[in-house]
Amino acid sequence: MLRPDDEAAASFAPLRPRLTRIAYRMLGSVAEAEDVVQDAFIRWHQTDRAAVLNPEAWLARTVGRLCLDVLKSARMKRETYIGPWLPDPVVETPEETDGDDITLTLMLALERLSPLERAAFLLHDVFGLGFEEVAQTIDRDAAACRQLASRARTHVREARPRYPVPEDRGRHIADAFFTASRNGDMAALQALLAADVVAYTDGGGKTSSALNPIYGQDKVARFFAGLARHAGRQLPPVLRPSTINGLPGFVTVEIDNVLQTMALAIDDGRISAIYVTRNPDKLRHIERM
Template sequence: MTEILSDPIFSELRPRLVRLAYRMLGSVADAEDIVQDAWLRWLAADHTSVREPAAFLRTIVTRLCLNELKSARRRREAYVGSWLPEPIFDPEDADAADDITLPLMMALERLSPLERAAFLLHDVFGMDFDDVSSAIGREAAACRKLASRARAHLVKARPRFAIGREQGLKLATAFFTASRTGDMAALRALLSEDVVVYADGGGKVPTSLRPHVGLAAAMLLHEQLARVFRAQPSRLIHFAVIDGLPGFVTIEGGNVAQTTALHIEQEKVVAIYCTRNPDKLRHVIGTIPH
């Protein structure tokens, strides 16, 4: 890392490269590995022949991610239970974030690797299709078609009703209080009729293997959890915006146990995303305010 920081060009571009790799792969650890590999290739490159370092490095990261996606998809086919992307905390500076939310990240999983790359590079990271063409090795016209197909698949995953950060965290606070104190009436008032609860334990901690669909199923689950929380309290660390959604981080038994992100539309929670797989929470520990 010290060597990277000593290179002003790579150091400046690194956060954006990590974000691109994370959006491509859904894994913080894999994104960091990809960017480290890109750094080694940058070191070996003839910098005098590189006219646009940003475009050069985006191309390297994109191609490395496309290669990684092949093995990542095989791993996810064998994944135990619901798969969720590793949680990341959005910066408070809106200009430093993008408009990709957790539901959209999950929808990206259903795209082909090339559709995913074309959509992210053009629609999210603002590259023109000539540069996208260079990055993924397809004609510009083909890249337009790839991005268009991706948009068509992602329409339903895009938020229909934007919610402000402050209001979202206010509702997350109400959800945490109701769910941890066992106030089922207050909790019911927060949930939509078609709410879905996803829990990702990766087969390493106890979680439901399938989503809980509908208000009745969600309420039954939280009634059971309320009894667990009375016996083993779930302690709040802090509230945060997690992959574009309001949520919070909790501790159980002295360890970071879960991130919870809430998809909210028209003041109602329509989806709850609980990440409990300890492998996906390792990077969270270093980002927790003390």
């Protein structure tokens, strides 16, 4: 017979990956998500588990409430963040993908929602909690939760690509962009980029990066061509092509020895957004190869 400590850990362990996904989708931070899930485990250990009819729903509600508390302070941090803020990149293999269709682009759309809208949408639409359970989590009635989720759904729908490309086509476009950006090939870069493309570089004030988003095909192409000219032939090869938050991308170590991820949003065969993360605090969970 398991001791109470062992029983709590054994019942919690199978649920930890899903709870971590909930927390990460809510917060956009791997470290904060792990802290929230560990706090939820402590509460699970301390509660009367025999009285909990549905442990998974109980823990999902607990994680949701803890995330809402974290989001209150996170908004203030984002207001003083240096340069564009991007969610922590999560590098996935095909076997590791969440299957919830929430890409990095959609996570940024969630950032524009209120914490309650985000919680209602994620808990109900993505993680399958009923509105009564969502209501218990965010301390609103079920009807209000339906309205919150509906508003969030509209924002998310607007952020989805209008003309998504198949995965293999997206990988081909990403590979072509990587080659063109390393070679500084302006013509090839412009051919791959949408007219209204936006590039975001998140260094958090800790590594060199653009302090503002870069808008437009010509400016984005010139930005990457300029990086290639500055580096000459010193630019290292890609460490590994990857899927990053559901988007095709790359993990590299740049000439300044900074670990970097790049993810590409693709719509109608052209790159519509580029997300570069260089803040070392956001990359600690990604091992160098």
